[in-house]
Amino acid sequence: MSVTFAQGFSAAGVAAGISSVAGKKDLALVVNNGPLDAAAGVFTSNRFCAAPVQWSRHAVADGHIKAVILNSGGANACTGKPGYEQSRTTAETVASLVGADADDIAVCSTGLIGELLPLDHVLAGARAAHDALASTAEAGADASHAIMTTDTKPKTVTLEGKAGWRIGGMVKGSGMIAPQLATMLCVITTDAVVSAGQLQAALNAGVDTSFNRIDVDGCMSTNDTVLLLASGASGVEPDPDEFNALVASACASLARQIIGDGEGASHxxxxxxxxxxxxxxxxxxxxxxxxxxxxxxxxxxxxxxxxxxxxxxxxxxxxxxxxxxxxxxxxxxxxxxxxxxxxxxxxxxxxxxxxxxxxxxxxxxxxxxxxxxxxxxxxxxxxxxxxxxx
Amino acid sequence: MSVTFAQGFSAAGVAAGISSVAGKKDLALVVNNGPLDAAAGVFTSNRFCAAPVQWSRHAVADGHIKAVILNSGGANACTGKPGYEQSRTTAETVASLVGADADDIAVCSTGLIGELLPLDHVLAGARAAHDALASTAEAGADASHAIMTTDTKPKTVTLEGKAGWRIGGMVKGSGMIAPQLATMLCVITTDAVVSAGQLQAALNAGVDTSFNRIDVDGCMSTNDTVLLLASGASGVEPDPDEFNALVASACASLARQIIGDGEGASHxxxxxxxxxxxxxxxxxxxxxxxxxxxxxxxxxxxxxxxxxxxxxxxxxxxxxxxxxxxxxxxxxxxxxxxxxxxxxxxxxxxxxxxxxxxxxxxxxxxxxxxxxxxxxxxxxxxxxxxxxxx
The missing domain is CATH 3.10.20.340 (ArgJ beta chain, C-terminal domain)
Known part of the structure; x- marks a missing residue:
C-alpha cells in the first residue's frame, strides 16, 4: 500500500538490473498527480553527501516536487561530477516522461558508496516504471520493495485524518543508521491540501522526534533523504495540529520499523x-x-x-x-x-x-x-x- | 618483568579467590621501596567512577604513593559507601603491611560493575602478596598476570634511559576501551630521581598521545587508572626531555599492546x-x-x-x-x-x-x-x- 494510500499518487517498482541480485526490484517511481505538487525534504548532514542528495536538496528548495525516482543497488555517493550528471540525467528523463521540469524531480539512491550507477539500466528502468505506474495498493507495495537493500521486509505506513484525508509512506533502512539522520530513504505522501511551508514545518518536527532518535550502529549515511509530498487530491484542508501530529506519527511508525529490521538485530x-x-x-x-x-x-x-x-x-x-x-x-x-x-x-x-x-x-x-x-x-x-x- | 625492571620496586601476583575463575591470579601488589615515593596519576573522567578511583585520586593528590594494590575479578564500581569503605579498608591493610599511611596506598579494581568485592579474600590476598613480594622479573610478571580480565596476554614495557635509569610498566585492558581514557589499569615505575610534579606533567603528556588515542569499542570505563611511581633508586636525575620522551614511549607501547589484544580483534x-x-x-x-x-x-x-x-x-x-x-x-x-x-x-x-x-x-x-x-x-x-x- 504505502505511498499510494493517499489519493493523487501513483507508483511503481521494477527490476532494472541495477542491483547485483538478479531479478530484484531495484527502481521505484512515485508520481504526484496533483492538483498540488507541494513538497518538503530533510537530508543527511554528512559532508560527503551523495550526488542524488545534492540534486534533490536543490530540487525541493522551491517547495515543488512532481515525482521521485529511487534506486537501490548503488548509492552514487563520492562519485564527483560524473555522479551528479547521472542524477541530473535521471531527473531529466523522468521529467520528460511525466511532463515536468527536471527541477521538479527528486532522485534518491542507496547502496555501495563510491561507484557510478549503470545509467542505461536506470534510464530504461525509469521508462519501465513509468509504464507500470498505478495508484493501486500493489503498485505502492512494489515501490516499497524496490528500495530495500539489507532490509528484510518493506516498511510502510498508512494513516487517516478525521476529515478523510490520508497519509501514506515507505522507508528503507537497516544498517548505517545513526541520529542526524538515520541511513534511509523515505517518501511520505498526503492528499491533504497543505502548503510547502506547512509540509516542511511538519516534517522537521516529525523527523526530529523519530528518525533523529534511532541508532542502529552509530554510522551516518551519505544518502539519507526524507521527502513529504502533498497532492491535495482529497480537497481537505486539515486542522494544522492534527496534520502535524499525523506526520509525526507516520515518521515515528517508519522509524520504529527501521529499528525492528535493524541489521542482525534480535532485540x-x-x-x-x-x-x-x-x-x-x-x-x-x-x-x-x-x-x-x-x-x-x-x-x-x-x-x-x-x-x-x-x-x-x-x-x-x-x-x-x-x-x-x-x-x-x-x-x-x-x-x-x-x-x-x-x-x-x-x-x-x-x-x-x-x-x-x-x-x-x-x-x-x-x-x-x-x-x-x-x-x-x-x-x-x-x-x-x-x-x-x- | 614489568614494574620490577626499575630499581627500588618489588611486586607480587597471587590467586586470592576474587575471580570466578578458580586458581586465576587476581591480586597484584606493587611496592615502592624508595628512597623516593613520588607519584602521579590519571583517572577516568566517567561520572560513575568506581570507589577505588575515588580513593586513589585522593591518595595520589599529594604526590606520594608507597604501594599499589590491584585486583581483577570485580570493579567495585557503583557500590556506594560500602564500596568506598572496601577500598579504604584495603588501603589500610596494605598500609599496615608495608609500614605507611593508608593515604599513601593506591587501590585499583577491574571486573564486573555493581558488586562489592569479597573483602575477606582481598585482605587475605593482600597479606599473601606481601609475603610473596620480590624484585625479580618473575614477581613483576606475576603482577602483570594478576590484573588480566578478558586480556589474552600480559602487557608490559621496559625502557632504559641513557644514564642508566629505567622505566617498567604493566597494563590490563582489552574491552571497554575508549579515548578519555581507555578501560584499563596501568602502573608504570621508574627509578629516576624525579619530583611528583615532573611525574604528573610527563604522565599527562604521555597519556594524551597514547591511552587517549586508542578505541576498541567506544565504551568508557568506570575504573581507568594510570599510575606513575618513582623510587629514585637509580640515583640518577634524568634529562627532563629524555624523561618525558621515555614515559611517553612506555605509554605508547602499553597502549599499542592493548590494541593488539583488543577483544576478539583480528586486525x-x-x-x-x-x-x-x-x-x-x-x-x-x-x-x-x-x-x-x-x-x-x-x-x-x-x-x-x-x-x-x-x-x-x-x-x-x-x-x-x-x-x-x-x-x-x-x-x-x-x-x-x-x-x-x-x-x-x-x-x-x-x-x-x-x-x-x-x-x-x-x-x-x-x-x-x-x-x-x-x-x-x-x-x-x-x-x-x-x-x-x-
Whole structure:
C-alpha cells in the first residue's frame, strides 16, 4: 500500500538490473498527480553527501516536487561530477516522461558508496516504471520493495485524518543508521491540501522526534533523504495540529520499523530518560547509552547489564546533562536493577525473552524526558557487514 | 618483568579467590621501596567512577604513593559507601603491611560493575602478596598476570634511559576501551630521581598521545587508572626531555599492546590523519573513523571499504575540522583507493592479510596530523560481550 494510500499518487517498482541480485526490484517511481505538487525534504548532514542528495536538496528548495525516482543497488555517493550528471540525467528523463521540469524531480539512491550507477539500466528502468505506474495498493507495495537493500521486509505506513484525508509512506533502512539522520530513504505522501511551508514545518518536527532518535550502529549515511509530498487530491484542508501530529506519527511508525529490521538485530531497545533538566540533556543521555557496543552485546546475550548502562551515562559531560550519579535509577523491563547509582533488585528477575527491551533511566534531576531507540549488536550484524559487500 | 625492571620496586601476583575463575591470579601488589615515593596519576573522567578511583585520586593528590594494590575479578564500581569503605579498608591493610599511611596506598579494581568485592579474600590476598613480594622479573610478571580480565596476554614495557635509569610498566585492558581514557589499569615505575610534579606533567603528556588515542569499542570505563611511581633508586636525575620522551614511549607501547589484544580483534588498525588545520581537527577526524562499527566490520572481513571511511569523516562538523570533501585522499595499506573524495585505485589492489592495517587520510587542508588506533569488530567481540558476564 504505502505511498499510494493517499489519493493523487501513483507508483511503481521494477527490476532494472541495477542491483547485483538478479531479478530484484531495484527502481521505484512515485508520481504526484496533483492538483498540488507541494513538497518538503530533510537530508543527511554528512559532508560527503551523495550526488542524488545534492540534486534533490536543490530540487525541493522551491517547495515543488512532481515525482521521485529511487534506486537501490548503488548509492552514487563520492562519485564527483560524473555522479551528479547521472542524477541530473535521471531527473531529466523522468521529467520528460511525466511532463515536468527536471527541477521538479527528486532522485534518491542507496547502496555501495563510491561507484557510478549503470545509467542505461536506470534510464530504461525509469521508462519501465513509468509504464507500470498505478495508484493501486500493489503498485505502492512494489515501490516499497524496490528500495530495500539489507532490509528484510518493506516498511510502510498508512494513516487517516478525521476529515478523510490520508497519509501514506515507505522507508528503507537497516544498517548505517545513526541520529542526524538515520541511513534511509523515505517518501511520505498526503492528499491533504497543505502548503510547502506547512509540509516542511511538519516534517522537521516529525523527523526530529523519530528518525533523529534511532541508532542502529552509530554510522551516518551519505544518502539519507526524507521527502513529504502533498497532492491535495482529497480537497481537505486539515486542522494544522492534527496534520502535524499525523506526520509525526507516520515518521515515528517508519522509524520504529527501521529499528525492528535493524541489521542482525534480535532485540529492539527503547531507552527512555526521565528526570532530566532539559529535553536535550535527556536526549544526550539516551544517545550515549544507545551508542554502547558493550550494552548492545549484553542485550543480545539477554543480559540486563546495568553497569554498561551507567558507565555510558557517565560519559555525558555534567554541563550537558547535570545529574547526581548517586541518585540515578535504572529499570530494565520494569525491574529496578539499579537504585541510587548502585545495585537494586537482582538482574535475574528481568525477563529478557521479549524482542522489545525497555530501559527506563530516571536521572532524578528535573522534569524533562526523551526516548531513543536502538538495536542489539549480534553475530549476524558482524556477518552482514564483514562478509558482504554493501 | 614489568614494574620490577626499575630499581627500588618489588611486586607480587597471587590467586586470592576474587575471580570466578578458580586458581586465576587476581591480586597484584606493587611496592615502592624508595628512597623516593613520588607519584602521579590519571583517572577516568566517567561520572560513575568506581570507589577505588575515588580513593586513589585522593591518595595520589599529594604526590606520594608507597604501594599499589590491584585486583581483577570485580570493579567495585557503583557500590556506594560500602564500596568506598572496601577500598579504604584495603588501603589500610596494605598500609599496615608495608609500614605507611593508608593515604599513601593506591587501590585499583577491574571486573564486573555493581558488586562489592569479597573483602575477606582481598585482605587475605593482600597479606599473601606481601609475603610473596620480590624484585625479580618473575614477581613483576606475576603482577602483570594478576590484573588480566578478558586480556589474552600480559602487557608490559621496559625502557632504559641513557644514564642508566629505567622505566617498567604493566597494563590490563582489552574491552571497554575508549579515548578519555581507555578501560584499563596501568602502573608504570621508574627509578629516576624525579619530583611528583615532573611525574604528573610527563604522565599527562604521555597519556594524551597514547591511552587517549586508542578505541576498541567506544565504551568508557568506570575504573581507568594510570599510575606513575618513582623510587629514585637509580640515583640518577634524568634529562627532563629524555624523561618525558621515555614515559611517553612506555605509554605508547602499553597502549599499542592493548590494541593488539583488543577483544576478539583480528586486525589492529592505525588511522593517521594528515593535512588538517590543527591537531585537534586531525584527532576529531581520526576518532570519528575509529568509532565506525561498519568500517570495523568491513576490516574484519578484509574489505578496505573506503566509503565507510569517508562517510564517517563526513560526520565531523566543519567548524571542528575544516576541509573540502572533494580534496580528501585515503590510502589503505599504501594503496590510494580514494582520490579527491571519490574512487581511486581499485580496492582489490589492497593486501589486507597483515594483522596491522594502515589507513592514511590526507585532508589537504593544513599541516597538522594525529594518529589513533582501533581494532576491527568481529564475531568474537560479540561472543565475548554477549555470552559472558563481564
Amino acid at each position: 529492539d531497545i527503547r531507552i527512555t530518560v526521565t528526570g532530566a533538566t532539559t529535553e536535550d540533556a535527556a536526549l544526550a543521555c539516551g544517545r550515549a547509552v544507545a551508542a554502547s557496543n558493550l550494552l548492545k552485546c549484553a542485550i543480545s546475550g539477554n543480559d540486563p547489564n546495568w553497569g554498561r548502562i551507567v558507565s555510558s551515562l557517565g560519559t555525558v559531560p555534567p554541563d550537558v546533562a547535570p545529574y547526581d550519579a548517586t541518585k540515578v535509577t535504572v529499570d530494565v523491563n520494569g525491574v529496578r536493577i539499579c537504585e541510587n547509582g548502585g545495585a537494586g533488585r537482582d538482574r535475574s528477575e528481568v525477563d529478557m525473552t521479549p524482542r522489545e527491551v525497555h530501559i527506563d533511566i530516571d536521572l532524578n534531576a528535573g522534569d524533562a524526558e526523551a526516548t531513543v531507540w536502538t538495536d542489539d549488536l549480534t553475530h549476524e550484524y558482524v556477518h552482514i557487514n564483514a562478509d558482504y559487500e554493501s | 589492529d588498525i592505525r588511522i593517521t590523519v594528515t593535512g588538517a588545520t590543527t591537531e585537534d581537527a586531525a584527532l576529531a577526524c581520526g576518532r570519528a573513523v575509529a568509532a565506525s562499527n561498519l568500517l570495523k566490520c568491513a576490516i574484519s572481513g578484509n574489505d578496505p571499504n573506503w566509503g565507510r571511511i569517508v562517510s564517517s569523516l563526513g560526520t565531523v562538523p566543519p567548524d571542528v575540522a575544516p576541509y573540502d570533501a572533494t580534496k580528501v585522499t585515503v590510502d589503505v595499506n599504501g594503496v590510494r583507493i580514494c582520490e579527491n573524495g571519490g574512487a581511486g585505485r581499485d580496492r582489490s589492489e589492497v593486501d589486507m592479510t597483515p594483522r596491522e592495517v594502515h589507513i592514511d587520510i590526507d585532508l589537504n587542508a593544513g599541516d597538522a596530523e594525529a594518529t589513533v588506533w582501533t581494532d576491527d569488530l568481529t564475531h568474537e567481540y560479540v561472543h565475548i560481550n554477549a555470552d559472558y558476564e563481564s
